[in-house]
Amino acid sequence: QVQLVESGGGVVQPGGSLRLSCAASGFTFSSYGMHWVRQAPGKGLEWVAFIRYDGSNKYYADSVKGRFTISRDNSKNTLYLQMNSLRAEDTAVYYCAKGGLMDVEEAFDIWGQGTMVTVSS
Amino acid sequence: EIVLTQSPGTLSLSPGERATLSCRASQSVSSSYLAWYQQKPGQAPRLLIYGASSRATGIPDRFSGSGSGTDFTLTISRLEPEDFAVYYCQQYGSSPGFTFGPGTKVDIK
Numbered sequence: 001q002v003q004l005v006e007s008g009g010g011v012v013q014p015g016g017s018l019r020l021s022c023a024a025s026g027f028t029f030s031s032y033g034m035h036w037v038r039q040a041p042g043k044g045l046e047w048v049a050f051i052r053y054d055g056s057n058k059y060y061a062d063s064v065k066g067r068f069t070i071s072r073d074n075s076k077n078t079l080y081l082q083m084n085s086l087r088a089e090d091t092a093v094y095y096c097a098k099g100g101l102m103d104v105e106e107a108f109d110i111w112g113q114g115t116m117v118t119v120s121s
Numbered sequence: 122e123i124v125l126t127q128s129p130g131t132l133s134l135s136p137g138e139r140a141t142l143s144c145r146a147s148q149s150v151s152s153s154y155l156a157w158y159q160q161k162p163g164q165a166p167r168l169l170i171y172g173a174s175s176r177a178t179g180i181p182d183r184f185s186g187s188g189s190g191t192d193f194t195l196t197i198s199r200l201e202p203e204d205f206a207v208y209y210c211q212q213y214g215s216s217p218g219f220t221f222g223p224g225t226k227v228d229i230k
Contacts, residue, residue, distance in 0.1 A: 035219065037166075045158075045166065045209055047219040095165055105214050107156035107171035109178075114165055 002026035002110050004096050009115030016086050016119070022079040022096030022112055030054070030074035033099035035108060036081045038092035038117075048094070049081065053102055064090075086119045093117075123148055123212050125222035133230040140197040142225045144210035149190045154214025157186055157195045160224075161206045169208075170195060197227075205229050 008020040022034070036048040049070040050059045058070050069082040079096050093114040100106030124147040134140055144155070153173035158166040168177040170186035173193055183198040197204055210222040 037221075044224045045160075045211075045221040047211075047221060050219065105152075105154055107154075107168050107177075107211070107213055108158075108166075109168045109171075111165040111167070 002098075004098065004110055004112035006094065006096055006112040006115040009094065009117045011118045011120060012086055013121050014087060014119055017082070017084045018086065018117060020081040020083070020094055020096075020115060020117070022081075024077045024079065024098070027098070027110075029072075029077040031101055033103075034070075034072060034079045035097045035099050036070060036079075037095045037097055037108070037111075038090075039095070039114075040089070040092045043092075046092075050099065051079070083117070086117075088119050091117060091119050122218050123150065123220055125210055125212060125220055127208075127210060127222040127225045129225060130223075131226045131228060133228055134200055135230045136200050136202055138200050140195075140200055140204070140227055142195040142197075142208055142227075144188075144193040144195070144222050146191045146193075146212060150193075150212045151214040153189055154212055155186075155188070155193050156211045156213060157184075158209045158211065159204075159206050160209065166209065200227070 003025045005023045012018050035050050051070045067085045071080045095114045096112045097108035098110040126145045128143045155173045157170040160166040174186045185196045187194050207224045207226045209224045213219050
């Protein structure tokens with residue numbers, strides 16, 4: 001079945017780095033845009049980053065621009081989020097979500113279960 | 122960037138009652154690229170409605186969406202016990218922004 005599974009979360013000190021992964025299965029990963037969305041404890045959803053199906057375009061929320069990098073390996077059906085210069089306010093559950101087919105704007109119909117990132121000394 | 126406002130913040134209702142949730146955008150949402158998600162504690166969000174009024178796969182017909190431009194509504198015709206959750210609207214038609222609203226919590230009265 002269609003599935004997204006995140007991994008790589010954990011506890012990291014302020015200023016540190018972490019790389020999240022999202023393994024996709026059950027659909028043609030290389031044909032879909034992909035997103036990262038996060039949710040701080042007790043808070044709402046915040047869109048973080050998007051990558052085009054072929055990796056040629058990437059967009060970021062202002063809150064993470066210059067610190068986070070989204071990437072993908074279509075040969076491995078895997079999405080990544082490299083997070084550098086982490087701050088306490090980056091503490092959140094991070095979800096990957098499936099976007100639209102090719103360049104079509106679509107709602108996020110498939111979500112992973114999320115991985116927790118805690119930034120604390 | 123399009124900012125979404127949801128009201129009310131909390132809606133207290135009883136099972137069987139009708140729920141009406143509002144989502145207002147700071148500027149027109151192109152081609153009704155407006156979605157609604159449901160999230161229960163400890164779970165990932167689930168897509169309910171896309172394109173302002175189309176139900177996602179497997180979503181019961183007691184959920185309906187309407188609206189265009191800057192004003193959108195999610196209606197749950199008769200609340201079932203499993204419907205008590207937080208609901209988020211999202212616009213996805215103005216790349217690179219894919220903003221979410223702050224959410225409406227529907228809890229049991």
